Amino acid sequence: MTATPETPRVSAVIPAYDAAAHIVGAVESVLAQTLAGVEVVVVDDGSRDATAELLAGFGERIRVIRQPNGGLSNARNRGIAEARGTFVAFLDADDRWHPDKLARQLARLESDPALGFCSTRTRVEDPAGRLLNHWDCPGDEALLETLFLRNGAVPGSGSGVMVRRDLFARVGGFDESLRSLEDIDMWMRLAAVSGYACIDEPLTLVVKHPGSMSRNLAVMRAAALRVMRKNRHLLPQATRGRLWRAGYASVLADFAKWEYRAGQRGRAMLHLAQGLALAPLSRGRMLLGLLAAMGAGRTL
Template sequence: MVPSIPCLSIVIPAYNVAEFIVPAVESALDQTFRDIEVIVVDDGSTDATPALLAELAAQRNDIRLKIIRQMNCGLSAARNTGIREARGRYIGFLDGDDLWRCDKAAAHIALMDSDHGIGFSYSASEFIEEDGSSTHRLLRPDTLHPSLHEMISRNHVGNGSTPVVRRSCFEAAGNFREELRSCEDYEMWCRILWLTNSIAVGLPEPLTFYRLRKSSLSFDVDRFVSQADMALDIISASMPAVPRHVINRARAEHYRIAARKAVIAGKNDRACAMLAHAFKLRPQMFLTDLRALAAFASLAIPESGLRKLEHLILSLRPKGA
């Protein structure tokens, strides 16, 4: 019997995530919306990830689950493999160390079925600790209806586990750029908005659980900035009508993000350098963007106090600001 074509394909790229892969896959399989397939792309893992996936597949015995193993080629390549294997008219993405809330698929499908002009949708996320416990902190989109310029200025999708994309968008705009080892999703969302007539729409509910891992403390600031600059170079070259000030604003935003993460990693010198770059590109951001002020304050405030300050500052922002 030939399986019916599912409405939604959930693609899960996985690389050395043995501690987290089983709950990630189960969160996809256990969606209240049942018309799905789950495609796990093991990108050459060298830990117990392959064995755990095989054990899970045997235990669940669910025809909706498909596991693919390939040589390690990077996150973009793993996602692209999933896209090629996907049969659904919608394709969602879930990183192998994150989780979907059980009603996420249902919420996205209801939204996108209601408006065929929506090319992709995304949601707020809840941060969880490495052990899965709640941090009681949310990552909310700044806007639920971003324009192309707004998406270039800031990745409103938030992280790689929030989006659900209409298959036709990939058919029109192509797949993820495999030469980008970071910021590949950001470039993809901008490209879809540039090359198609589709719009992006966000859901305010935290439908994704984004895991904070200890390994993130070793964040490579220079690598992130290099990849962000490469993504923006691609965007600038392929979208010549985009004003220069939009590109500069985006670069300044990436430097601000890098500075914030450099502080968390204990790299204050690099944080200062990143903030200096941001100020040179867009000095007004330190007067108009409360996150920039929080990044500046982070150089003098301990991490625990910083989180409280950022929470307070962001709570003061007008909605949609």
């Protein structure tokens, strides 16, 4: 699709559910972009708080789509369907963008037609603004294979990625049957049909809320394994078995660490043992190191 004066080059899609505490900051970070003419589409996914009233304050600077609550993937898919831009960028309601983010991503994608999506290095903070982590760009290896080995390989994920909108006609929308990791599922499908780029600057800000990981461990574990099984066929046949085993072991190691930190030490040890049974030599060493740390009671 070629942008015309009536067609914005970029549409920003923001799903929002009971987001009154954060939505103004998210929308303002889009309106502050140095890239001119960005279409802002907010999907109010059945909010029961003051989200609608706060969005109304932006007037005609944004488009608000109101719908009954359908979940995050459903709201993103509605945003894609409503968006008019050649490119779509996603932003969660409690996250923020650096003013140059969209301009930098658009320039990168327009420089190479083979690139279908682009993310940026990401700064991770707690709600008080304290730095928790940086999510870095992946290396030069094939992204699809990297996603199987490391689910967080696309930094920023649901708030960091810009996609050519016409690619959704090829890969479909976000999987509305998934309760978690629906973004990883989408990046796997996109990586199978298009190139990927990452801007190596922290242009995306993600806010992590306390306790959110431990409350959802069971849901995330089930989703991680389901996403891997669903997309296993996308891997090169020659390396499919090896990558599947290594990826499965990596997921088990991640959950063992989270479970250990959440005080679920029995489950952590079980998942480490299962990972060791699957892991190739290099990941086996990593799992053994985690096992030793747990046995010594060290912080992971």
